[in-house]
Amino acid sequence: MTPLQLLNALVLIEREGPMGRRALAHALQIKDGVARGLLERLAESDLVSVTEAGVELSKRGKQSLHKFLHQLSVERIVPLEESDLIPDKPTMNVHVRGAYRPGMTGIAQRDQAIKAGADGSITVAVLGGKLVIPPDNKNLATLAPKENARLRNEFNPSDKDLIIIGFGKDESSALAGAMAAVLSLRQH
Numbered sequence: 001m002t003p004l005q006l007l008n009a010l011v012l013i014e015r016e017g018p019m020g021r022r023a024l025a026h027a028l029q030i031k032d033g034v035a036r037g038l039l040e041r042l043a044e045s046d047l048v049s050v051t052e053a054g055v056e057l058s059k060r061g062k063q064s065l066h067k068f069l070h071q072l073s074v075e076r077i078v079p080l081e082e083s084d085l086i087p088d089k090p091t092m093n094v095h096v097r098g099a100y101r102p103g104m105t106g107i108a109q110r111d112q113a114i115k116a117g118a119d120g121s122i123t124v125a126v127l128g129g130k131l132v133i134p135p136d137n138k139n140l141a142t143l144a145p146k147e148n149a150r151l152r153n154e155f156n157p158s159d160k161d162l163i164i165i166g167f168g169k170d171e172s173s174a175l176a177g178a179m180a181a182v183l184s185l186r187q188h
Helices: 003-016 021-028 032-044 059-071 107-115 145-155 171-187
Strands: 048-051 054-057 074-080 091-096 120-127 130-133 162-167
Touching: 003 021, 003 032, 003 054, 003 059, 003 171, 021 032, 021 054, 021 171, 032 048, 032 054, 054 059, 059 074, 074 145, 074 171, 091 145, 091 171, 107 120, 107 171, 120 171, 130 145, 162 171
Parallel strands: none
Antiparallel strands: 048 054, 074 091, 091 162, 120 130, 120 162
C-alpha cells in the first residue's frame, strides 16, 4: 500500500462513505484482500469505523485526513461534470493554495497522474489574476471561457494558487491522478 493509495482511500471513504470493502477495492484498483488488510489497519489505527453499511472515517480519521490535506495546501477537492478542457471524461479538481513555482510546466504532475492510473492531468495556475496553463501560460479565458468562469466560481482562487484537474475513465482514477499530481508538487 503506497502513501498515495492510502490518501486516496481516506478521501474516497470520506466522500463516498459508508463504503464497502469491494467498492473500495474496485475504486482503488487493488485486490479484495489488499483492501481488507488496508481496512483492518485503518480500523486498528482508529481512522475508520466499521458499520453494517460499510466503513466510514472516524473522528480521528477525519482529523488526520484534513491535517494532511492542510499540509499539502489542499483547499478543496471537487468533481466537475463535462469539462470543456477534457470532454467526455470524469474529472477531479483539486485547489492547492500558493503552490505555483516559476518554471512549472505541469508535465511532472501529468506524468505522476498517469502513473497513478489516470489518463492525465492539467495544471491551471493563477498568475496576475488570470487562470493560465503552464508552461506557456495561455489564458484559460481565451482557450475555454466557460471552464475559466466555472473554475473561478467554484474555487475563487488567489494569485499563485493551482487547480490540478485529474481525469480518467472514472472519478476514482481521476482522483488518483489529481492526488498524485498534488503529491508531486512536494518533490520539487
